[in-house]
Amino acid sequence: MRDGLSGEGLQRKALDAVDAGLDAALARLFDYLRIPSISTDPAYEDACRAAAEWAAGTLEELGLSAAVIPTTGHPMVVARTDTGAARRVLFYGHYDVQPVDPLELWETPPFEPRFGAGADGRRTIVGRGASDDKGQVLTFLEALRAFRTAGGAPPVDITVFLEGEEECGSPSLGGFFAAEADRLKADIALVCDTGMWNPTTPSITTSLRGILSMEVTVHGPSRDLHSGLYGGAARNPIHVLADILAAARDADGRVTIPGFYDAVREMPQEVRDAWARLDLGPDEFLKPVGLSVPAGERDRMLIEQIQSRPTLEVNGIFGGYTGEGAKTIIPAKATAKISFRLVADQDPSRIAKAFEAFVRDRLPADCSVTFSGGHGSRAFLVDPASADLAHAAHALEEEWGIAPVMVGSGGSIPIVGQFKSRLGIDTLLIGFALDDDRIHSPNEKYDVTSFHKGTRSWVRILQALG
Incomplete structure (x- = not known):
């Protein structure tokens, strides 16, 4: 039975809960970051299992039915609500992290998270996995917590799917999909493993290159x-x-x-007109890496060349x-x-x-x-006319005060192709990482504002998707 509290009143109370609970949410994130779940190194097998169990326990605490599912490698975590909602969303993230080498370049131990400050004074969370992808995953889970604290539930049913081998090529994913696809059926998938256009402008990644x-x-x-x-x-x-x-x-x-x-x-x-208005040029994109002249197709904008x-x-x-x-x-x-x-x-x-x-x-x-x-994976493209895309964009604009930028990604996220080919569903890629988060590098960080407003964004998005 769904709780009677709903609509704008529930969203307002949930957003208030996010604000009031920020310090406690950050403490939970620090607990998660302390687990050295490096999937590429067999020495950390127990830590990967511990991270999976931590996530499953948190999801159970939030009222989802959660399971840690063995694979030929590191386990998967699948959790779900079954409230009878008309729609179901599938949220994907990963609990594994990159190795920390070279260790000597870390200013503090990588699995002892701490608060830091960015070059412009922004408050940050420093530690391996802070941005990729534990901090991003926790924005979604903390949004679910906020609904629960507010005395209600999102207007959609939720499936959460967390992988433990994303950073090592997902070798167990194919077999898992073959055996467990029914657990993952949904109307749309959500992925929080991408970034913002800049610290104040959200974005939705609408295409991925294969x-x-x-x-x-x-x-x-x-x-x-x-x-x-x-x-x-x-x-x-x-x-x-x-x-x-x-x-x-x-x-x-x-x-x-x-x-x-x-x-x-x-x-x-x-x-293409919207991309042209972003005015991404060589000075902004290439100069920081020591280059100055775009080398792709000469009759294409730089942003087209990379997206x-x-x-x-x-x-x-x-x-x-x-x-x-x-x-x-x-x-x-x-x-x-x-x-x-x-x-x-x-x-x-x-x-x-x-x-x-x-x-x-x-x-x-x-x-x-x-x-x-x-062997490879196909590209992914969201239909520009998608109603879910429009709802999510409106929700982000409400939170950030500016319309999100619709961007493509030059990189590839093979799981998105699997969602389309195996489950027949599209994916909205909405993340809150920043270009200077140093993912895969020493001193990885995640902005506290990204974590806080990312959580608030998911409250609004879940409400909008219902």
């Missing part, structure tokens, strides 16, 4: 050769591979693989002798690691086949080629 990773090796002579004896006559695999990779992009920044752009969907003009256009990048290239000093050889082989960032409607398997054909067509006599990898 990813395809491959490795290509060109084989030449049967062994490394003396470059004095064979140089000039023997085929050099490094030359061959470099020539092929150079041919894969033209002088205008376009990928030249036949068919590469066939399935690329143009963003609606109103979206809605596909790419081919060489992530590493190696062959022959790479140690100290000289060793004058022609190597037997050369290898490159390649990644593609894909956009809506591009099929990773088709792009992989097209790239293989492109390489083989340019392979000279006396050389052969092998490929590995070739």
